[in-house]
Structure formats: C-alpha cells, structure tokens
Amino acid sequence: METLNANLWVDKYADYLYNYTIVRVNNVEVAQDLISETFFAALKSKDNFKGEASERTWLISILKRKIIDYYRKINSKKGRAEVHISYKNEENGGDWLEENAADLLDQNAEDKMENSELGLVILECLEKLPKQQAQIFKLKTVENYDTEAICKEFNISSSNLWVIIHRARKALAACLEENWFN
Amino acid sequence: MKYFLNCKNAAHVCDKAQYSEAGMLSKLLLRIHIFICQRCRGYVKQNTKLTNTINAANLHTLCPKKKQSIKSKLREEIQKQQRP
Numbered sequence: 001m002e003t004l005n006a007n008l009w010v011d012k013y014a015d016y017l018y019n020y021t022i023v024r025v026n027n028v029e030v031a032q033d034l035i036s037e038t039f040f041a042a043l044k045s046k047d048n049f050k051g052e053a054s055e056r057t058w059l060i061s062i063l064k065r066k067i068i069d070y071y072r073k074i075n076s077k078k079g080r081a082e083v084h085i086s087y088k089n090e091e092n093g094g095d096w097l098e099e100n101a102a103d104l105l106d107q108n109a110e111d112k113m114e115n116s117e118l119g120l121v122i123l124e125c126l127e128k129l130p131k132q133q134a135q136i137f138k139l140k141t142v143e144n145y146d147t148e149a150i151c152k153e154f155n156i157s158s159s160n161l162w163v164i165i166h167r168a169r170k171a172l173a174a175c176l177e178e179n180w181f182n
Numbered sequence: 183m184k185y186f187l188n189c190k191n192a193a194h195v196c197d198k199a200q201y202s203e204a205g206m207l208s209k210l211l212l213r214i215h216i217f218i219c220q221r222c223r224g225y226v227k228q229n230t231k232l233t234n235t236i237n238a239a240n241l242h243t244l245c246p247k248k249k250q251s252i253k254s255k256l257r258e259e260i261q262k263q264q265r266p
C-alpha cells in the first residue's frame with residue numbers, strides 16, 4: 001500500500017502538477033497558486049488517502065477540483081452573461097470570426113494536449129530517477145542552466161555533471177521507449 | 183594528438199552536443215567514430231531522438247524559488263499537524 005510522504009511532494013511532483021496545470025489555465029501565477037493550494041489541501045485531507053491510487057494520482061485528483069473551482073470563480077465574476085449559440089447548422093449564420101476559426105483552433109488545442117501528455121510522461125519517467133539526478137537533468141535540459149552554474153550549486157565537478165546527465169539521458173530514453181513510443 | 187575517440191569519449195561528446203557544448207573538432211571526431219562503430223551510432227541516434235522529444239514536449243518547470251517557498255510553508259504546516 002502506498003503511504004504519503006508530504007516532505008517529498010514538492011521535489012517529486014511539483015513539476016508534474018505544474019505542467020498539468022499550465023496547459024489548462026495558461027497563466028503562470030494562477031498555476032503556481034493552484035499548485036500550492038493543492039499541496040495544502042492534500043495535507044489537510046491526508047487521512048482520506050486510502051492508498052488505492054498512487055500519491056501522484058491522488059494529488060492530481062485534488063488539483064483537478066482546484067482547477068474547476070478556479071474556472072467557476074472567474075465565470076461567476078463575468079456575470080454568466082456569455083451565451084454560446086452555434087450557427088453551424090443554419091444556412092446563413094456562422095460568419096462570426098470565432099466560429100470560422102474553430103477548426104484551426106481545435107487542431108492546435110489537440111496538438112497542445114498531445115504535447116502536454118508527452119511532457120507528463122517525461123516527468124513521470126524522471127520521478128523514477130534519483131532525486132539529485134532528476135533535479136540536475138531538469139535544470140540543464142529544461143531550464144538551460146549553464147554547466148558552471150549547476151556545478152556551483154550542487155558542488156560537483158563538470159565531469160560529475162556529465163556523468164549524471166549521461167545516466168539520466170540513458171534512463172529517460174529507455175523509459176520513453178517503453179511508455180511513449182510503444 | 184588523438185584522432186580516434188573511444189566509445190566512452192564518443193558518448194561524452196554526443197551528450198555535450200545535445201546542449202551545443204561540443205566543439206567542432208570533437209564533433210568531427212565523433213562523426214568518424216560512429217562511421218566505424220555501430221553501437222555508438224545507435225547511441226547518437228537515440229540521444230538525438232531524446233533531445234527532439236524533449237523539445238517537442240515543451241516542458242515547463244516550476245521556478246526553484248517558488249518551489250522552495252512552497253516547500254518551507256508545507257514543512258511548517260506538517261509540523262503544526264504533528265503537534266497535538
């Protein structure tokens with residue numbers, strides 16, 4: 001049975017939750033707030049965790065509710081004045097710009113979702129690596145930190161760094177081969 | 183001067199090349215190496231594919247400062263919970 005270890009949540013899952021959120025709310029600050037709210041809500045209700053799902057799945061289920069709440073809140077601020085009417089099936093309607101562009105937007109949205117799913121699979125794979133290895137790999141590859149800056153921060157030599165990167169890349173490639181390309 | 187890389191060095195150059203940190207000469211030597219070494223050719227292919235995949239994913243990470251601040255607040259909260 002899975003048990004919770006709240007001390008490790010941020011290191012292990014923050015990036016995963018962040019990627020999940022950012023494509024759904026499209027705002028850095030909102031995403032950050034939702035994630036910290038999620039962690040606190042999770043901590044409060046951690047007695048409800050039954051260990052049936054993984055820790056991450058459980059956190060995501062809380063995050064999902066937070067995202068829905070967020071949209072409810074901004075929609076109620078707008079005064080619920082938006083009414084969507086589709087002209088698509090009528091003969092003369094449908095010359096609204098939004099409606100004409102809908103197909104193109106849908107395509108983009110789908111691509112984005114596919115990419116974000118890939119992102120989540122990559123982060124899942126990184127969760128399996130040793131903590132420091134994953135951290136260093138992310139800084140180097142995603143944040144594009146200088147080799148020198150990372151070496152200083154973690155107090156390692158540059159050849160240490162490249163060994164870590166090499167191991168991370170090999171493990172990640174194998175994990176993706178199994179979980180994404182197949 | 184060494185004109186031929188061994189497999190370990192070849193992998194190292196290949197890793198560096200993924201971050202545009204490999205020099206021209208090193209990259210040339212890598213090319214020569216993978217021309218004759220099938221295993222390293224495989225590694226270069228796999229490594230390049232990984233780089234492309236990661237770029238396609240358009241990953242974001244939560245900024246380290248924000249992580250740290252959530253972490254410390256969370257730690258306080260955990261300690262509060264543990265006290266009766």
